[in-house]
Amino acid sequence: MAIAIAIWGYTRSKLYGKKWNIVNALLACGMVVAILGITIFGRTAGERILILKPFASLTVARTQSEAYRELLMNIFLFFPFGLTLSNALPQSWGRWRRIGLTVITVLLLSAGIEYIQYRFALGVAETDDVICNTIGAFIGSTSLLIAHGIEKYNEKTIKHDSNKT
Template identity: 40%
Template sequence: MIFWEKMYIIVEKYIGKFYALPLNSVLGIMVFLLMIWIVFGVAFRNRRKMYKGWKIFNIMLCIFSLLLIIKMTLWGRSVRNKELELYPFYTLTTISYNMEAIRTLLMNIILFFPFGLTVPYVVETIPIKRNKCRCILCILSGFIISVTIESLQYYFGIGRAETDDVICNTLGCALGVLAYVVQWKWRKVKSSER
């Protein structure tokens, strides 16, 4: 059994459990991962071999997170009527009768959070001189992937295409990229102290 098949089995087994966790636990996991990525990114940056391993790990995780996003949004969904909701933050207007509205928004943010944590290491392979441009490219890639997924869901009638999903997915990606921004600022401050 290859690595990806093992990972798929693990995801199938535990993803439902993750979505059932209380929201404060989910937020705690996000904050913990954000801190881990900041600390490891800073700690490994000046150690060439360790940073190369960290970068390869992140590239593999980026691919895995993309596959997970596709699995959660496109694969295994039954064909229904085409539904489209273009009104931004429509889900928030349903809170009075939809007990899952906040969870839905948060889970859409979380879905793209790992992609945001890992995609800057993929974009590092592109020769871009300014980190600001690199971060914008990372967030833009999350936006484009989200719009593509919502368009495919609408076209094939396999989900409700919503502006809320695009907004939350892009926000999740941006929150993940935030770890890279903090690392970059932290390294800049440390190098100016020397």
């Protein structure tokens, strides 16, 4: 994930404008389709299970290490969506506003998915899934901070080089 963030941040620092936003918007839409396919459309009805206790998976993971994998998979599932959505939003909104909107969007999307899973008995609806999905999107959206850091570094380098002459 760190490599993807660095590459995305570097690419963002080199590419500007509507093309970058459009590519990211298309990728974000593709991610929503993939996420819905994995979490809703790719499942068959079964038991209706609801786990509202936050971090219940960590308690389970003490005896069943598979729970750690599930937590990480939930983080990885929404990482690309956070990466692309935050970069698809208008640059004029500022990086923190775009990160915040991305996190809120994923929180609502993830909660909606968990509701649908519960309502139609498509899997276990867990608070931990929403938490991990939101963390994954936040981590992905930090590419904006990397891009900002690269841009500031480049500005300082250019300014420093122009002062030498």
